[in-house]
Amino acid sequence: MPALVDLRSDTVTRPTAAMRTAMANAEVGDDVYGDDPTVRALEELVADLLGKEQALFVPSGTMANQVALRAWTTPGDEVIISKDAHCWRHESGALAALAGVQTSPLPGFTFTAAEVRAAFKSADDPHQAHTRVVAVENTHNMGGGICWDRAQLSDVVDEAHLLGLVAHLDGARLWNAAIAGATTERELARGFDSVSVCLSKGLGAPVGSLVCGSRDFIKRCHRFRKMYGGGMRQAGIIAAGGLYAVAHHRPRLAEDHANARALAELVATSPKVSVELARVQTNIVMIDLLEGTTATVIEQCKAHGVLLGTAGPKRLRAVTHLDADRASVQRAARVIVDAL
Numbered sequence: 021m022p023a024l025v026d027l028r029s030d031t032v033t034r035p036t037a038a039m040r041t042a043m044a045n046a047e048v049g050d051d052v053y054g055d056d057p058t059v060r061a062l063e064e065l066v067a068d069l070l071g072k073e074q075a076l077f078v079p080s081g082t083m084a085n086q087v088a089l090r091a092w093t094t095p096g097d098e099v100i101i102s103k104d105a106h107c108w109r110h111e112s113g114a115l116a117a118l119a120g121v122q123t124s125p126l127p128g129f130t131f132t133a134a135e136v137r138a139a140f141k142s143a144d145d146p147h148q149a150h151t152r153v154v155a156v157e158n159t160h161n162m163g164g165g166i167c168w169d170r171a172q173l174s175d176v177v178d179e180a181h182l183l184g185l186v187a188h189l190d191g192a193r194l195w196n197a198a199i200a201g202a203t204t205e206r207e208l209a210r211g212f213d214s215v216s217v218c219l220s221k222g223l224g225a226p227v228g229s230l231v232c233g234s235r236d237f238i239k240r241c242h243r244f245r246k247m248y249g250g251g252m253r254q255a256g257i258i259a260a261g262g263l264y265a266v267a268h269h270r271p272r273l274a275e276d277h278a279n280a281r282a283l284a285e286l287v288a289t290s291p292k293v294s295v296e297l298a299r300v301q302t303n304i305v306m307i308d309l310l311e312g313t314t315a316t317v318i319e320q321c322k323a324h325g326v327l328l329g330t331a332g333p334k335r336l337r338a339v340t341h342l343d344a345d346r347a348s349v350q351r352a353a354r355v356i357v358d359a360l
């Protein structure tokens with residue numbers, strides 16, 4: 021049986037031998053005391069890449085988003101957010117449970133400045149929640165890894181500021197958006213008051229995310245990181261994996277994007293599915309079944325050594341990454357077409 025091709029997510033990668041060596045050799049200290057030089061180096065590097073004053077290392081993308089949104093709000097406030105945004109749909113209700121805020125979800129994966137203005141609630145009216153934050157996801161995971169249009173993105177950020185709101189960017193896959201748009205993470209983060217990025221997705225590190233923003237903001241996040249149980253001790257061991265990933269795996273993300281496109285084009289030849297090729301902009305492919313169920317296709321693919329995810333009852337999701345080369349992705353596409 022050929023090797024398993026796991027396309028459920030870009031989080032399934034395993035650290036390479038070189039990354040493991042970097043981790044094993046990391047200089048460490050107790051990061052709760054601020055003593056870990058490797059964590060400091062990673063925070064400085066990522067803050068600089070994003071053009072922000074400071075960064076804070078946290079265990080997960082969920083914690084990065086949640087401490088940021090908690091730090092910007094008080095219970096009863098409101099966050100304007102896109103449809104199916106990770107920090108609304110896939111973070112276990114943390115916005116309600118931990119920050120005590122309500123959300124105003126907009127119907128698209130991306131949205132416009134006019135929609136932000138229409139959703140905004142003024143604090144002058146005591147009957148209304150106080151809108152505080154506009155949260156954007158780039159690339160948008162459930163949107164199929166799509167990238168925001170740059171002009172639309174900056175209009176949304178400007179509108180947020182005009183309304184007196186802060187703009188938060190869930191940039192778990194901002195690295196992919198930068199490569200796909202032939203730009204930099206710094207450009208895409210411009211104007212945002214806070215940004216979260218993940219090291220454990222396309223970059224292939226085993227653990228870790230960062231939240232970035234002004235010094236004042238990061239100071240507040242630091243408190244919530246502790247409150248949420250995210251203070252880590254000799255965290256340099258995992259931060260070293262992140263440093264390695266940023267240096268060595270960031271430049272290769274274009275390969276994942278090309279592999280996703282190759283997969284999408286092959287699968288789209290089947291009359292049993294619809295694949296919106298224009299939306300295959302990064303490393304995620306959404307495959308809509310015209311007949312049958314995802315459960316059956318997933319089972320059949322699994323029996324032939326290909327693992328897929330779902331994003332709805334008739335929608336398969338395949339994500340390319342560091343551990344799936346072109347040949348495996350092509351094999352996966354053939355298995356999917358046969359299973360259909």
Ligand SMILES: Cc1ncc(COP(=O)(O)O)c(C=O)c1O
Pocket residue numbers: 079080081082083085106107157159160161190192193218220229
């Ligand atoms: C867009 C986005 N934000 C945040 C997260 C959360 O990351 P984590 O799984 O590290 O909590 C994910 C995870 O897939 C994601 O896709």
